[in-house]
Amino acid sequence: MIVMDLVIRNGTVATVSGGAVLDVGVEGGQIVQLGGTMSAKQEIDAEGMFVLPGGVDPHVHLTPPRTGPGLDSWADNFEIGTRAALAGGVTTVGNMSFPRKGEQMSEGLKRDVEDGNNNSLTDFFHHPVLLDPDLEALEEIPELAMAGHPSVKIFLSFKRFDRNVDDFLRAMRVAAQAGSVVLLHCEDAALMGCCGELVREAGLTAHRHYPETRPVVAERIATERAVGFCEISGAATYVVHLSSQAALDVCRSGRARGLPLYVETRPIYLHLERARFDEPDGAKYAGAPPLREEHDRDALWAGVVDGAVSTVATDHAPWTLEQKLDPALGPAELRQGMAELETSLPMLWSLGVALKRISLNRFVEVTSTNPAKLFGMYPQKGCIAPGSDADLIVLDPEEKRIVDGSKMHSAAGYSPYDGWEVTGWPKFTISRGEIVAEGSTVDAAPGRGILVPRRPFERP
Secondary structure, eight states: OOEEEEEEEEEEEEEEEEEEEEEEEETTTEEEEESSSSSEEEEEEETTTTTEEEEEEEEOOOSSSSOOOOOOOOSSSSHHHHHHHHTTTTTEEEEEEEOOOOOOHHHHHHHHHHHHHOOHHHHSEEEEEEEEOOOHHHHHHHHHTTTTOOEEEEESSHHHHHHHHHHHHHHHHHHHHOEEEEEEEOOOOOHHHHHHHHHTTTTOOOOGGHHHHHHHHHHHHHHHHHHHHHHHHOOOOEEOSSSHOOOHHHHHHHTTTOOOOEEOOHHHHHHHGGGGGTTTTGGOOOOOOOOOOHHHHHHHHHHHHTTOOOOOOOOOOOOOHHHHTTTTGGGOOOOOOOTTTHHHHHHHHIIIITTTOOHHHHHHHHIIHHHHHHHTTTSSSSSOTTTTTEEEEEEEEEEEOOOOOGGSSSTTOOOOOTTTTEEEEEEEEETEEEEETTTTTEOOOOTOOOBOOOOOOOOO
């Protein structure tokens, strides 16, 4: 009998069809056996626990979009952010790679790949951000896809989008031919600019007016445009951090027509509502788009259940509480983003699976399998099967913790869920066969993460 590196025994393993009590054998960083007789140098007894694929979070910000005197950026870098990820059961992250002024996408990507190679604790991949769709950038899209980077991010929320809309649409056509997924931030820049002016003209300076500067209509209109661009270009289109029922309904309509259209939502839109901005420190909840109403939250939960929502990803881009509550910032200028990598999976388990709101299968699909498939990493990532990377979570469904961001790994120092009791946390996190976290204690070295090779898009 071959002595393996690791065996996880007696746990309920999340398979394609559901859950089954199976032993999992790991050798050489990969899963090599499910069930049957096996022995190993190291064993984990997972009785009463769930063995799940490691989380694949396809939307994080761990490299700054710009640097220089007077420019600040979010609190976490690759080392800090991926340490938080491992503590929360996320073993692969997809980072937004911004070229800096005068750079092409490939130049920014090269710098960020090196950053990940040197500092990441998790495996990682990058989405090059397309800011200027000039001829050189359009030529780069298929080159980057062939080199293992088959995705590109576009912001409809930037004024430059409308100034160059013909070229951005041309870029989507190029992406479709190259098998590159197009990620779209769907908020309309002109509408938001107008709303910001209206708020200022009305003398509304309190942070609770932040949602009025980025209203649902700005998200809905941009999402309608995104669906049209998807339909005409044929590009696989991934709408990031969708927050409202109105925008989700637009996507449902496009998906019903058979478009290659996929929806991501964030934990904050499943767990929080607009009323949070009425709290004295409500500026800490600012994200883009803002928190919406209770009916929007309920619609997104329904989308997670029925498949209209493809993934739950964090858009992890935290600031310190001092930065978030800066009194010099008006409603339209609040810093957007917060720390969620350490809480994303436990929150979704506690408020989803534990309450029977979503199934075990849907949890695995939206947190691991779907992002791995959409971004060309399946079955290396996103499933528990022989030959797949041994990225695994052993989750204790009975463990209760009170969220305290000051004791978590993000440099933000707070969590939007501080004080919440959450049931169901990773007991062990395993990355490529290595136990890298036990409970909230992470034992992994910066630079151990590897760049995941990705294939061009294939429709799931």
